[in-house]
Amino acid sequence: MRYIIIGAGAIGGTVAGRLTEAGHDVVLVARGAHYEALRDHGLRVSTPDGARTHPLPTVQHPHELGELHPDDVLFLAVKTQDSQAALDDWSLRPVAGGGTAAQRLPLICAQNGVESERMALRRFRHVYGMCVWLPSTYVEPGAVSAAGAPYTGILHLGRYPSGVDETARAIAADLEMTKLLAPVVPDVMRWKYGKLLANLINAIEAVSGPVTSSAAIELLTRAQAEGRTVLKAAGIEAASEQEQAEARGDRIRFEAVEGAPRSGSSSWQSLARGTGTIEADYLNGEIALLGRLHGVPTPVNEGLRQVANAFAREQRQPGSMPVDEMTALLDALGRG
Structure with a gap:
């Protein structure tokens, strides 16, 4: 699968970096000075285990990618107030073999709040919620940091409004090849x-x-x-505070990241x-x-x-x- 990270800021950039380290194809979508830095110098991700720079394909608009692939995953990581514009931009993009992104591709809402999934389901057939617990920071254009260790974050994942399927399991397996935890749950909105x-x-x-x-x-x-x-x-x-804390356990603690204060x-x-x-x-x-x-x-x-x-x-x-x-x-x- 190829992951198209729509909103390559603190969360999107960190996930993109971890997926890239595990050998997955990743495309970044950004804008303004952040886009220019990513395009010219690559994505720099700093974590407690060091800093890495990833030269990744980066676009501002979906038409720059041309036709999408049938195995693409759209990973929506913009702030919720920017979701509508992103959904408008991506929903009608053609997919090789016929159909549009909204008809064929999975869309993951990796955002705070509970509204983006409803927005997305008006257009997309295959919507997935993601409860993101990933302490990260946008440091400067082209650079993000994440302070979690030994795991970078925990990303509960499931279909919206409920349920699990093979796509969710496959995405979770890709995420867990990295230093991310991705429990697949049938009740992701409860989380x-x-x-x-x-x-x-x-x-x-x-x-x-x-x-x-x-x-x-x-x-x-x-x-x-x-x-x-x-x-x-x-x-x-x-989900209760206790349940959330038990899910994280001692697998995620904050550690200093050199040159990137939290x-x-x-x-x-x-x-x-x-x-x-x-x-x-x-x-x-x-x-x-x-x-x-x-x-x-x-x-x-x-x-x-x-x-x-x-x-x-x-x-x-x-x-x-x-x-x-x-x-x-x-x-x-x-x-x-």
């Missing part, structure tokens, strides 16, 4: 909802810095309590890079959406969504609002 609850921390960290103070921990506790309440009201089951969450990195967007609509905003659908108030998550989006639009520095100030702002928004 992704569990990760969603954990990712409610992202907006707090992005706006106010590491969640270590009692005030920050209290705010996270409130956000996650709202999340659990709305999931229960919606009849949605989520940064914050994906949301923190979006603010640090000044992208102008952030994934809060699909993390805290997912909780707010479910709350509205099921009559459950979610003022903390709605407030976090608003504040994180304002930080992204205004290109404010991550961690620049003290947590007490943010808490007061959220409480005011909740009363409004």
Whole structure:
């Protein structure tokens, strides 16, 4: 199989590097300065076991690849707010032997949140969810790092909305030839909802810095309590924190990566890079959406969504609002 990594940032780039090390064909899809660096100098992946540079075919647009192969796998690793454009770009691409990518090729949604799978299923027949636990960082154009060891990450994989098949097993086998764990599960969205609850921390960290103070921990506790309440009201089951921790066990620990200090969450990195967007609509905003659908108030998550989006639009520095100030702002928004 050939893996087309749509969004070769921290997650996509790390997976691409590990697949390449195991001898698999990989194509990178990127844009802007990152695309230029990858095209001209290759993909540099730094991990606790060293740094490697991989000269890989890199494109900005699907038409640059021409006709796709019947054994291609589309690996969607853009932020959810960029999913729609990527699905539009790739769904109608022709595949050798007839048909389109949407009709014939598997599409893996390797992203935070739970919305991209629904977006994809409107177009693609063969959609797979992936719950990504892979601590990684976009270092600079052309370079990513990942701090996990001895395994780089754990990627629960299954069909969307549920089930397993031979394609999922074959993809998992390829991933596990590398330093990645890829359990194939029939209930992948249960794992992704569990990760969603954990990712409610992202907006707090992005706006106010590491969640270590009692005030920050209290705010996270409130956000996650709202999340659990709305999931229960919606009849949605989520993998527990204990189950997720047991799945990782002692197989993934953080180690220093020379020349590539570990940064914050994906949301923190979006603010640090000044992208102008952030994934809060699909993390805290997912909780707010479910709350509205099921009559459950979610003022903390709605407030976090608003504040994180304002930080992204205004290109404010991550961690620049003290947590007490943010808490007061959220409480005011909740009363409004």
